[in-house]
Amino acid sequence: MTTIQEKPVATQNTAYAYLVGRIRMLERGVLNGRILESALKVEDVEQVVRIISELPYLSEALQNIPKAPAPLDDALMSHFWETLKEVGRQKLGKNLSLFFQYSFDFNDIKLIIKRHLAKKASGREYPGTFDWKKVSHFVSGETGEHLSDVYRRAIEETLAVYESTHHVQIVELVLDRVYLQEVMNMAEISESPVIKNWLIAFFMFTFFRSAFRAKYQESKFELYRTIYFKNPYLSLEDLSDIITGPDEKIGEVLVHSGMKNILLGEGEYRNDPYYLAEIEKNMDNYLMRFIRPYRTLTFGPEPVFGFLYAKSIDIKNLRILLHGKYFGIGENELRNKLRECYYE
Amino acid sequence: MRLNVNPNRMELMKLKNRLAMARRGHKLLKDKLDALVQDFIKVVRENRTLRRDIEAEIIKAFEAQNKASLMLSEEDKELVTTLTQQKIVLHVTTRHITGVKVPHFDVHLEGNPYSYSLVTTPAELDEALSSFFQVLPLMIKLAEAEKAIELLAVEIQKTRRRVNSLEYVLIPNLEETIKYINLKLDELARSSVTRIMRIKR
Numbered sequence: 346m347t348t349i350q351e352k353p354v355a356t357q358n359t360a361y362a363y364l365v366g367r368i369r370m371l372e373r374g375v376l377n378g379r380i381l382e383s384a385l386k387v388e389d390v391e392q393v394v395r396i397i398s399e400l401p402y403l404s405e406a407l408q409n410i411p412k413a414p415a416p417l418d419d420a421l422m423s424h425f426w427e428t429l430k431e432v433g434r435q436k437l438g439k440n441l442s443l444f445f446q447y448s449f450d451f452n453d454i455k456l457i458i459k460r461h462l463a464k465k466a467s468g469r470e471y472p473g474t475f476d477w478k479k480v481s482h483f484v485s486g487e488t489g490e491h492l493s494d495v496y497r498r499a500i501e502e503t504l505a506v507y508e509s510t511h512h513v514q515i516v517e518l519v520l521d522r523v524y525l526q527e528v529m530n531m532a533e534i535s536e537s538p539v540i541k542n543w544l545i546a547f548f549m550f551t552f553f554r555s556a557f558r559a560k561y562q563e564s565k566f567e568l569y570r571t572i573y574f575k576n577p578y579l580s581l582e583d584l585s586d587i588i589t590g591p592d593e594k595i596g597e598v599l600v601h602s603g604m605k606n607i608l609l610g611e612g613e614y615r616n617d618p619y620y621l622a623e624i625e626k627n628m629d630n631y632l633m634r635f636i637r638p639y640r641t642l643t644f645g646p647e648p649v650f651g652f653l654y655a656k657s658i659d660i661k662n663l664r665i666l667l668h669g670k671y672f673g674i675g676e677n678e679l680r681n682k683l684r685e686c687y688y689e
Numbered sequence: 690m691r692l693n694v695n696p697n698r699m700e701l702m703k704l705k706n707r708l709a710m711a712r713r714g715h716k717l718l719k720d721k722l723d724a725l726v727q728d729f730i731k732v733v734r735e736n737r738t739l740r741r742d743i744e745a746e747i748i749k750a751f752e753a754q755n756k757a758s759l760m761l762s763e764e765d766k767e768l769v770t771t772l773t774q775q776k777i778v779l780h781v782t783t784r785h786i787t788g789v790k791v792p793h794f795d796v797h798l799e800g801n802p803y804s805y806s807l808v809t810t811p812a813e814l815d816e817a818l819s820s821f822f823q824v825l826p827l828m829i830k831l832a833e834a835e836k837a838i839e840l841l842a843v844e845i846q847k848t849r850r851r852v853n854s855l856e857y858v859l860i861p862n863l864e865e866t867i868k869y870i871n872l873k874l875d876e877l878a879r880s881s882v883t884r885i886m887r888i889k890r
Contacts, residue, residue, distance in 0.1 A: 418763045452764055452809065459771040471764045513774045513804035521808045555807035561815055562803045572807065621812030622760075665759045672755040682759060 358644040364435050365644060368652045371428065372640075374402030375652070376659045377688040381666070385680055390417070390670045397663070402428075417667050421660050426472035428656055432649060441650050444531055444544070445657060449473050451524045454496060457481050458503055458516050499523040506571070514564075518571040525551060529576055537646045539639055545578060546635060549604065550628040552579050556587040557595075557621050564588070578602075592616055607631060622682075630685045633658060637687060655687030662686070692866040696873035704870065708863040715855040722848045724787045729841045732786070736834040743827045750820035753813060760811035769814065774804040775822070779829070789844045791837040796826040 380400065384393045390412040398404040406424035410416050429445050432438035453473040460467060461484045470477040475492070483490040484500055492500075503519045525548060532544035552573075559569045566588055573581055583598050595614040599605045605612060607627045609620065636654055639647035662683050669679040694700045758766065780795040802822050803815065 414758070415763055422762055422764075448809065452768065455806070456764060456768050456771065459768065463772045465771065468767070512801075513772045514801065516772075517768075517804075517806035517808075521806055524808070551808050554812075558807040558812060558815065561812070562801070562807075564801075564803070569807075618812040618814075618816035621815075625812060661760070664762070668755075668759045672758075674755060674759070678756075679759075682756075 358642075358646075361437055361644050361646055361649065364432070364438050364649050365642075367431075367435075368649050371402060372652055372655075372687075374400045374404075375655050375687050376400070376403075376662060377686050381662060381683060381686060384666050385676050385683075387670070390667055393666050393670050403659075403663075412671075414668050414671055418664060421663055423472060425656055425660050429653065432653060437646070438649060440531070441540075441646055442653060444528065444650075445653050446474055447524055447527055450475065450496070451520050453477065454480060454500060455517055455520050457484050458500065458507075458520075459513075461485055462507065462513075462516070495523065495527065512568065514568065515571055518568070521555070522572045522574055525572070526574055537650075539636070539647050540650050543632060543635055543650070547632060548576075549578055549602065550607070550632070552584060553587070553599070553604065553607070554621070554625055554628065556584045557624065560588045561616055561618060561621065626682065626684060629658060629661070633685045633687065640687065651687065658684045658687070690862055690865070691869050692862055694866060694870070696870040698874065701867060701870045701874065704863055704867050708860065708867060711855055711860050711863060715852060715860065718848055718852045718855065721787065722845065722852055725789070725841060725845045725848060728786050729838070729845060732834060732837050732841060736831070736838060739827065739831050739834060743824060743831055746820065746824040746827060750817065750824050753817035753820045757811055757813040757817040760813065765810060769805045769810065772804060773802070775800040775802045777825070786837065786841060787844075789840055791840050792833060794829050794833045796829045798822060798826070 384396045410420045429442045433442035450473050457480050479490045532541050535541040592614045636651040640651045665682050776799045778797040782793045783790045784793045
């Protein structure tokens with residue numbers, strides 16, 4: 346299978362000394378439970394930004410930004426992107442930051458294809474590892490443009506499937522499948538067993554949540570098959586049971602795959618978006634609890650990967666806080682949506 | 690105000706016919722006005738209930754949207770809204786309420802409203818989207834009711850003006866003119882009787 350990733354050569358954990366040292370500095374800018382709690386108690390966005398300003402790095406990103414959802418979100422995303430780029434610049438950090446860069450890249454490709462299909466003039470560009478113009482040209486038929494093999498084949502396949510089905514959601518489903526294939530490849534070649542298991546858990550969670558969503562949306566199973574590819578962790582039959590079977594069966598599927606603890610309360614599944622949102626939060630928290638103990642390792646890739654995941658969760662939490670305060674959503678409701686922090 | 694007519698029998702007959710016609714027209718218009726007002730009140734009441742329901746639904750939909758937007762980046766928002774699978778088919782016909790032509794909208798939503806990723810979007814988005822798609826046909830129904838109210842109100846205003854002009858202008862004028870002509874004709878009759886009596890003597 347073609348992949349963007351390079352097979353890592355065996356590296357001693359001490360080789361990560363510089364990267365871990367840098368991460369220890371950057372970790373000072375990671376959110377913690379105390380800051381989140383005080384940010385929850387304040388009245389408006391301005392005050393939240395003032396509380397966050399006690400964190401280095403993050404405070405610089407939010408300086409002189411209009412206190413509205415769009416500019417704040419842009420500032421947060423570009424802050425995260427810059428952090429990824431900084432880690433990715435180091436030879437050993439490249440493969441670690443790749444997982445997080447994928448979500449940016451695949452979202453960008455989806456948007457470029459959707460804009461092309463909607464015949465929309467190219468609008469603003471979002472962070473990504475490639476040149477937007479090149480991908481736009483490629484999507485509009487200029488196949489001579491240089492593009493990574495994975496992206497090239499993903500775009501060609503997406504356009505071909507769309508051409509035959511004219512189903513908009515398929516654009517996203519095909520690209521999600523390629524993204525998940527990349528995540529699985531990453532897990533397979535990961536030299537750290539911790540990161541490997543984390544990636545497998547993420548991979549399984551992603552399939553589960555997509556199946557739950559497909560069940561709620563009453564999608565045809567044939568459509569859902571677009572996202573699936575053969576893998577050693579989850580069979581299509583299990584996912585089919587979730588989508589087409591009764592709610593009671595879901596608990597059994599999750600027990601069978603060792604993921605029962607993502608369900609809430611008594612472990613009974615409810616086909617309701619707010620219940621699904623709680624499950625999504627549980628999944629994020631599970632991944633955080635999984636990587637958290639390894640932050641104290643002196644050397645190795647785990648603290649670096651953990652920091653990048655913590656940063657991505659911080660962006661989620663900050664978005665919840667800032668947007669929530671902007672829209673006047675209550676403190677308790679926001680607290681229920683916040684994910685666990687790297688530092689409790 | 691008296692009309693400017695010659696006080697003769699011919700005119701008197703014409704005016705009497707006009708008066709009878711005006712009275713009949715006035716009665717008919719008054720009946721129409723009553724019917725219009727009745728229908729207007731009925732539509733306004735329906736509209737009030739519909740508006741109350743829609744406001745509750747819209748608040749629910751916007752709350753769901755705000756909750757979903759807590760989990761969406763700007764790029765995700767653009768991705769969700771750039772291309773959609775769902776079509777809104779709107780058939781516009783007309784119906785009559787007490788002779789007033791009002792539009793009638795038939796809305797059908799076709800296709801799947803969910804045209805975004807199952808992996809990168811939050812579950813709350815499904816709720817927000819389905820709330821908006823539930824509220825959309827109701828909003829079109831409300832637009833239909835409000836347009837009907839507007840057209841009925843214009844028609845009521847027009848009819849009331851006609852009724853008033855008949856009741857307070859045309860009919861009194863005709864009555865006054867008929868009375869005047871009658872007086873004139875009576876006077877003429879009396880003077881001719883006096884003249885004949887004098888000639889006989």
